[in-house]
Amino acid sequence: xxxxxxxxxxxxxxxxxxxxxxxxxxxxxxxxxxxxxxxxxxxxxxxxxxxxxxxxxxxxxxxxxxxxxxxxxxxxxxxxxxxxxxxxxxxxxxxxxxxxxxxxxxxxxxxxxxxxxxxxxxxxxxxxxxxxxxxxxxxxxxxxxxxxxxxxxxxxxxxxxxxxxxxxxxxxxxxxxxxxxxxxxxxxxxxxxxxxxxxxxxxxxxxxxxxxxxxxxxxxxxxxxxxxxxxxxxxxxxxxxxxxxxxxxxxxxxxxxxxxxxxxxxxxxxxxxxxxxxxxxxxxxxxxxxxxxxxxxxxxxxxxxxxxxxxxxxxxxxxxxxxxxxxxxxxxxxxxxxxxxxxxxxxxxxxxxxxxxxxxxxxxxxxxxxxxxxxxxxxxxx
Amino acid sequence: xxxxxxxxxxxxxxxxxxxxxxxxxxxxxxxxxxxxxxxxxxxxxxxxxxxxxxxxxxxxxxxxxxxxxxxxxxxxxxxxxxxxxxxxxxxxxxxxxxxxxxxxxxxxxxxxxxxxxxxxxxxxxxxxxxxxxxxxxxxxxxxxxxxxxxxxxxxxxxxxxxxxxxxxxxxxxxxxxxxxxxxxxxxxxxxxxxxxxxxxxxxxxxxxxxxxxxxxxxxxxxxxxxxxxxxxxxxxxxxxxxxxxxxxxxxxxxxxxxxxxxxxxxxxxxxxxxxxxxxxxxxxxxxxxxxxxxxxxxxxxxxxxxxxxxxxxxxxxxxxxxxxxxxxxxxxxxxxxxxxxxxxxxxxxxxxxxxxxxxxxxxxxxxxxxxxxxxxxxxxxxxxxxxxxxxxxxxxxxxxxxxxxxxxxxxxxxxxxxxxxxxxxxxxxxxxxxxxxxxxxxxxxxxxxxxxxxxxxxxxxxxxxxxxxxxxxxxxxxxxxxxxxxxxxxxxxxxxxxxxxxxxxxxxxxxxxxxxxxxxxxxxxxxxxxxxxxxxxxxxxxxxxxxxxxx
Numbered sequence: 001x002x003x004x005x006x007x008x009x010x011x012x013x014x015x016x017x018x019x020x021x022x023x024x025x026x027x028x029x030x031x032x033x034x035x036x037x038x039x040x041x042x043x044x045x046x047x048x049x050x051x052x053x054x055x056x057x058x059x060x061x062x063x064x065x066x067x068x069x070x071x072x073x074x075x076x077x078x079x080x081x082x083x084x085x086x087x088x089x090x091x092x093x094x095x096x097x098x099x100x101x102x103x104x105x106x107x108x109x110x111x112x113x114x115x116x117x118x119x120x121x122x123x124x125x126x127x128x129x130x131x132x133x134x135x136x137x138x139x140x141x142x143x144x145x146x147x148x149x150x151x152x153x154x155x156x157x158x159x160x161x162x163x164x165x166x167x168x169x170x171x172x173x174x175x176x177x178x179x180x181x182x183x184x185x186x187x188x189x190x191x192x193x194x195x196x197x198x199x200x201x202x203x204x205x206x207x208x209x210x211x212x213x214x215x216x217x218x219x220x221x222x223x224x225x226x227x228x229x230x231x232x233x234x235x236x237x238x239x240x241x242x243x244x245x246x247x248x249x250x251x252x253x254x255x256x257x258x259x260x261x262x263x264x265x266x267x268x269x270x271x272x273x274x275x276x277x278x279x280x281x282x283x284x285x286x287x288x289x290x291x292x293x294x295x296x297x298x299x300x301x302x303x304x305x306x307x308x309x310x311x312x313x314x315x316x317x318x319x320x321x322x323x324x325x326x327x328x329x330x331x332x333x334x335x336x337x338x339x340x341x342x343x344x345x346x347x348x349x350x351x352x353x354x355x356x357x358x359x360x361x362x363x364x365x366x367x368x369x370x371x372x373x374x375x376x377x378x379x380x381x382x
Numbered sequence: 383x384x385x386x387x388x389x390x391x392x393x394x395x396x397x398x399x400x401x402x403x404x405x406x407x408x409x410x411x412x413x414x415x416x417x418x419x420x421x422x423x424x425x426x427x428x429x430x431x432x433x434x435x436x437x438x439x440x441x442x443x444x445x446x447x448x449x450x451x452x453x454x455x456x457x458x459x460x461x462x463x464x465x466x467x468x469x470x471x472x473x474x475x476x477x478x479x480x481x482x483x484x485x486x487x488x489x490x491x492x493x494x495x496x497x498x499x500x501x502x503x504x505x506x507x508x509x510x511x512x513x514x515x516x517x518x519x520x521x522x523x524x525x526x527x528x529x530x531x532x533x534x535x536x537x538x539x540x541x542x543x544x545x546x547x548x549x550x551x552x553x554x555x556x557x558x559x560x561x562x563x564x565x566x567x568x569x570x571x572x573x574x575x576x577x578x579x580x581x582x583x584x585x586x587x588x589x590x591x592x593x594x595x596x597x598x599x600x601x602x603x604x605x606x607x608x609x610x611x612x613x614x615x616x617x618x619x620x621x622x623x624x625x626x627x628x629x630x631x632x633x634x635x636x637x638x639x640x641x642x643x644x645x646x647x648x649x650x651x652x653x654x655x656x657x658x659x660x661x662x663x664x665x666x667x668x669x670x671x672x673x674x675x676x677x678x679x680x681x682x683x684x685x686x687x688x689x690x691x692x693x694x695x696x697x698x699x700x701x702x703x704x705x706x707x708x709x710x711x712x713x714x715x716x717x718x719x720x721x722x723x724x725x726x727x728x729x730x731x732x733x734x735x736x737x738x739x740x741x742x743x744x745x746x747x748x749x750x751x752x753x754x755x756x757x758x759x760x761x762x763x764x765x766x767x768x769x770x771x772x773x774x775x776x777x778x779x780x781x782x783x784x785x786x787x788x789x790x791x792x793x794x795x796x797x798x799x800x801x802x803x804x805x806x807x808x809x810x811x812x813x814x815x816x817x818x819x820x821x822x823x824x825x826x827x828x829x830x831x832x833x834x835x836x837x838x839x840x841x842x843x844x845x846x847x848x849x850x851x852x853x854x855x856x857x858x859x860x861x862x863x864x865x866x867x868x869x870x871x872x873x874x875x876x877x878x879x880x881x882x883x884x885x886x887x888x889x890x891x892x893x894x895x896x897x898x899x900x901x902x903x904x905x906x907x908x909x910x911x912x913x914x915x916x917x918x919x920x921x922x923x924x925x926x927x928x929x930x931x932x933x
Contacts, residue, residue, distance in 0.1 A: 013889050020885045027882070027906045032914065066880070066914045068870035075874035078881035089889045108932040109873035112865050116932055121877060 004146065012146045013088040015139050020081055031159050033065040035077055038137045038275065043256075045274045047332050052267075052283030054274040056137065061238050062146040073131070077138075079103050079121055080131040084146050095149045100128040137275045144184045144232070154181035154234030155204070157211050158222030160193035171222075174210060177187040190245060196220045197375070198241050200285075202228065202253035206355050206366075215367045222247065226262070235266060235280040242282045249282055250375060255290035256317070256352035257324035260334075260342075263287045268333055286373070292345040295353055301379075304358070304370060313357035317350045338381045395486045395544040398507060399514060405507040410515075411572040414463065414869055415579050417508040418445060421467035421565055422583075423498040423778060424505055428471025428563060428590055430544075431618045434527065435472035440610060444468045445584075446599040447573060453516065461518065462780040463571035463601070470562035473526035476533040476553070483522050483565070484509060484537040484546030486726040494628070494816035494818035496715050498778050508567065509539055519549045524563040525556060528858040532556055573601050579781060584608055585778035586772060587845035590718060590814065592726040611729035616716050622818065623655040626665075626702035626712035627748025631692065636682040636698050646687055647680035656708040656814040668701045703748070710818075712743030717816045718777070723756040731810055734760035735854045738812075741843050746835040751817035753836065755843040756810075759851055763808035769793055773830070780828050787829035789813040792840045801848035802855040811847075865925060875911065879904035 023033050037060065038044070041079040044059040065074045083102050087094045094102065103121055111117045122128045136142055143150070155178035160171045164182060168191065171179050182188065199221050201207045207225035210216070216223040222241060242249045251266055253259030267285040269277025295310060297303030305313065317325075325343055328334045334343065346352070358366045374380065402408055406416040422443060429441040444467070451462040474482055486506050509520045518536075525532040532831075536550035577600070584598050588608035593615045596608040624633065643649035650662040662680070669678045676690040685697075718726075723738035738756040745751065756772075763770075773780040773789050784790050793811060803809055821831040830836065883900035887893070908930070912922035 010889070017885055017888075020882070024882055024886055024903065027903065027910060030906075030910060030913070032910070066871060066911065068867040071871040071874050075877050075881075078878050078885075082881035082884040085885055086894075089892045107873055107877060109869070109929050110932060111929075112869060114928070117873075120872065 008145060008187075009088045009091070009147060012139075012141055013085055015141055016081055016085045016088070016135075016146075019139050020078070022278075023078075033074070035063040035074060035138065036060050037063060037077075037134050040133060040137060040159060040275060042271055045271055047268060051278075052333075053277040053281035054269040054271065055277060056275050060082070073134075076103075076122055076127070076131045077134055080128065080135055084132075084135065084148065089146060093147055093149050095151070096129055096132060097125065098141070099132060099148065100125040103128055108322070112280070116191065133275075138381060140275075142232075142276055142279060144186055144236070149183035150231060150233065152180045152183060152233065153228075153231045154224065154226050154237070155179065155207065156181055156222060156224045156237070157218050158193070158195050159220070160222060161191040163189035163191055172217075173304055176208075178207075178211065181231075181233045181237050183233050185233050188237070190240075193222070194220060195222045195247060196224045198224060198238060198247050198249045199288075200230075200238060200251045200266060201225045201355075202250060202251075202259055203355060204228075206252070206359065209359065210367060213363055213367050215371070218367075219372060226266075229262060232276065232280055235282070238266060238285070239282045240278055242284055247281040250288040250380065251285055252256070252288050252290070252355060252371070254352065254354045255292060255295060256354075257321050257328055257346070259290075260287070260328060261324070262329070264331070264333070265361075284382070286382050288374055288380045290353055290355060290358065291379075291381065292342050292349070294370075294374075295351070296345060296349065305361075309361060313360060314351045314353055317352050321352060322347065322350070336381075342381065387841040389631075395510065395539055395541045397689065398486060398503060398543050399510050402507075402511060402514075406542045406561050407507060407511045409568045409572070410461070411575040413508075413511050413515075413569065414447070414465070414571040414573060414576040415583070417465055417511070417567075418447075418580050420505040420508050421445065421465065422587060424565075425467055425469035425471055425563070425887040426587075426594065426777070427498055428469050428473070429594055430591070430615050432472045433451060436615045436618075438470050440470075441594040441615070442597070443594055444597045444599075447571070447601050449571075449573065449601045453570075460515070460570045461572065462568055463573060464566060465571075466564065466566040468562065468564040470560060473529075473561045474522070474563055475526060475529070475564075476524075476535075477525060477535065479522050479535045480537055480546035480548055483520055483535075484539045486510075486539070486544055494624055494714075495621045496776050496816050496818055498776055501795050506539065508569070509537070511536055511543070512569040519547075519732035520565060520567040521564050522563065524862075525561050527561045529561075530556060532560075538889060543851065554658075556871075572755040581606065582781055583779060586781065588772075589726050589730050589772060589812070590774050590777050590779060592722060592729065612722055612725045614719070614722055615717050616722065618717035619816075620714040622651060622711060622714035622750075625656055625745070625750070626661075626705070626707055627655050627745070628710065628819065629654075629699060629702065629748065631696050631699050634695060635688065638688050641684050643684060644684060645681050646678070649833065661705065661707055664705055665698070665701055668705070669698050672697045672701065696888070710745045710748055712745075712750040712752055714818070715743065715750060715752050715816045716777075716784055717752045718814060719756045720754065723754055723812060723814070727756045727758040727810065727812060731758045732762040733808070733810070735851065737847055737850050739843050739846055741839045744835050744839060746821070748832045749817050749819040749821075751820075751836060751839075753839040753843055754814045754816075755840070755847055756812035756814075757844075757847040757851060758781070758810040758812075759803075759854075760808050763810055765804050765806035765808045767886040769798075769807075769809040769811045772810065772812040774812070775820045775822075775830060776816050777814070780830070782828040784829070785822070786823055788832045788837050789830065789840055791832060792844060794839060794842055795841075796848060798848070802851040802859075803848075803851065811844070813843075815840075864915050864922075868911065868922065868925050869929055871911050871915075872908075872926045875907045875926075875930065876900075876904060877908055 026033055028268050039059040039061050044057045045054055046057050048055045061071050063074050065071055080103060083099055106118045106120055108116055108118055157178045158171050162169050204225050204227040210223055240251055241247050251263045253262050266282055269281040293301055294304045325346055329343055358370055398405060407413040425443045428434045446466045449461055450464045453460040453462060486503050519538045522535045531553040534552040538547040540547050540550060541709040549760050584596060588596055592612040593610060595610040598606040637653050641649050641653055643652050647662050650657050650665055657835045666680045673694045676693055688884045717740055718736040724736050727736040736758040740754040743750055743752045771790060771793055773787055815830060823829045823831045882903050884895050908926050912926050915922045
């Protein structure tokens with residue numbers, strides 16, 4: 001068995017026990033049982049000004065077995081911890097779906113009238129996923145560190161060799177395909193590479209187009225997509241490329257609040273999962289485009305689109321886009337002058353644009369003009 | 383003209399025969415109901431009204447109504463019924479039977495007593511009605527415990543002379559141990575229309591006399607059984623002297639006429655309760671001042687005083703009403719008692735909660751009274767939009783004119799939400815007023831007036847019971863909350879025990895969990911939860927274990 005793996009297992013199992021064994025001691029002493037879990041709420045989330053990422057503050061919640069309203073979640077937490085623990089010691093690699101199924105069974109009990117009733121330990125995977133997040137914040141262990149796999153969604157190509165498990169993979173020799181970023185990117189070893197920056201593309205289709213046209217080879221970059229909202233593995237890998245290899249990271253998304261949010265997730269982390277930002281966020285990630293000034297231009301800058309093209313490509317923003325933009329305005333990391341200008345312009349024009357519109361102007365325009373020019377002139381927002 | 387004067391001019395029996403509506407016999411429907419009442423109440427008196435009547439293991443009243451003939455005459459179709467009532471009460475001595483059943487006695491007695499009888503002339507009105515509608519006389523069979531024979535009389539009333547006419551007599555040796563009275567008479571009746579009220583009468587009577595078993599056989603041969611549900615029989619009411627506050631001019635004159643006292647002062651002290659030397663002197667002193675047409679002193683004879691004008695006598699009565707005396711004595715009254723009221727409500731309604739309360743004796747206008755109340759909630763009681771009100775006066779049920787009754791008024795004035803009751807609710811309220819004089823609202827004697835003293839006692843009683851009910855409901859809520867809490871937590875214990883047991887096992891010596899291996903942790907968890915569900919420990923543990931007992 002993989003040595004890296006085995007070490008991770010040992011460590012995770014020890015931490016789980018360390019956190020939960022005190023409950024047994026309390027129980028033997030007749031003490032009421034409680035779990036102490038850092039809160040995963042917006043009010044307990046803050047932007048660390050030094051690190052530039054979202055972190056959890058100190059607020060903790062106590063989950064008491066003897067509180068009727070909390071007993072179910074208490075049970076679920078113990079159940080989830082025990083399943084993960086058992087998987088660790090039995091050398092398994094459960095997915096979050098597996099955890100859901102392993103833990104899901106029917107409890108029987110008698111109600112106060114004496115009738116036998118049934119209740120599931122959990123019903124939807126949403127429930128077990130939420131419990132898993134509790135375990136992560138409680139133990140300060142990410143699921144990847146507990147050898148829990150998720151669906152692989154992210155892809156990467158580029159002139160680079162990595163070791164994954166026992167194999168060496170050459171990311172430049174995958175033909176039209178790409179390397180599917182594994183669930184546990186911490187166990188990847190970077191061997192050698194020939195690249196100067198990382199380009200993260202929101203959309204899988206644009207990723208494929210840039211791959212086929214040979215963008216990464218021509219401009220010496222590692223090309224990555226999270227295919228929409230990025231999963232944790234993609235984010236972790238981007239972070240490692242930035243932190244360990246010192247490669248600048250550029251993010252290319254649609255020009256709308258949804259795209260900005262994806263950038264935000266790469267940069268500072270997500271609010272529901274802020275506990276993982278410490279390891280997943282890339283505070284130095286740069287928003288390359290498409291920006292509002294790319295579309296409309298400003299005093300110093302000529303727009304990339306002609307009047308005619310704007311008319312054809314621009315989509316009118318919906319009410320929910322406006323609302324989302326207004327929400328984003330409230331976050332401190334969107335309050336820099338550049339972002340303020342970007343969002344204000346959006347709210348003024350009430351217009352959004354998909355990356356595909358630039359492709360519509362010609363893939364070569366995107367690959368050989370727009371992207372290199374933006375990077376070379378430093379036309380990004382941080 | 384006062385009723386008393388009317389009696390005298392016409393002959394009392396003739397008078398009542400002429401005005402049947404006065405006694406409630408104005409139609410075959412009402413007459414049948416009224417007859418049943420008189421017979422049953424006589425029987426109840428024979429059972430609980432005398433020390434001797436109370437010495438029976440199973441006090442029993444049997445009532446049978448049979449439709450015996452259909453008569454066609456010029457007025458149309460008439461249905462004749464034979465009504466028979468039998469009890470194992472104290473019995474009537476043969477020498478008294480005739481007068482007891484066939485002479486309308488105008489009682490000269492002025493003592494006061496709590497009585498069931500609603501009209502004073504009782505069963506004799508039924509006999510007169512039977513006579514008027516073609517009955518062949520009343521048959522009475524009776525014996526007492528000391529007699530060796532059973533006696534039979536067939537009687538009619540001579541309306542002119544107000545004397546019994548004895549149509550037949552007989553006697554025979556007692557067979558077995560039965561003693562009591564059996565009365566039977568034939569009369570025009572309307573059973574279909576009277577049916578509902580008669581059955582309601584039995585049901586409600588059974589509630590207030592739970593120590594008696596009643597059997598009722600209808601003309602359709604349906605047998606209603608109202609079983610005995612309580613052992614204790616309340617002490618019988620006793621006769622008491624009038625209280626000076628409760629006397630009217632007519633009674634006062636009657637008392638003067640009948641007293642054996644030699645002087646006015648003696649008369650006051652001897653014939654009234656709560657009047658001693660001091661109060662007697664106070665009355666005489668006041669009378670001296672007020673009465674001009676007669677020289678009043680404590681020494682004049684009652685006969686002499688009778689010579690005074692009606693106005694002067696009225697003044698004396700007025701003086702007695704305004705002076706202060708010890709309140710009338712209530713020890714002569716016979717309420718049912720809290721235990722019996724409660725027991726009866728429980729056995730009748732099978733509620734989840736019942737309680738009863740007896741208020742302290744009080745008096746109004748010189749008449750002592752006691753209010754006792756019962757309340758039952760939940761269980762087999764159907765939820766209703768307002769409380770089911772059971773009204774009683776001197777141990778008889780009041781069936782009609784509910785909304786005019788003081789109890790109804792008080793009940794509707796209560797803010798039940800304050801007592802955790804929201805309607806529709808399964809709530810029964812029983813109000814029983816006993817007094818030497820019940821202040822009925824009207825001739826029909828089916829509702830009690832809003833006498834402030836009585837109203838107040840009913841209100842206080844209801845509010846006290848309301849508080850107890852609220853306490854019970856709060857306690858129940860607390861308990862249910864605790865039980866629900868126990869349930870919400872306990873059902874997860876086995877799962878928690880398994881999870882913790884798995885985590886307890888070290889990786890080095892790992893083996894999968896065996897069934898039952900977590901037993902020790904589960905036991906600890908059960909004990910932990912039991913201690914914290916706010917039930918008593920032992921009880922808490924039972925609750926938790928019961929929740930987990932699924933195999």
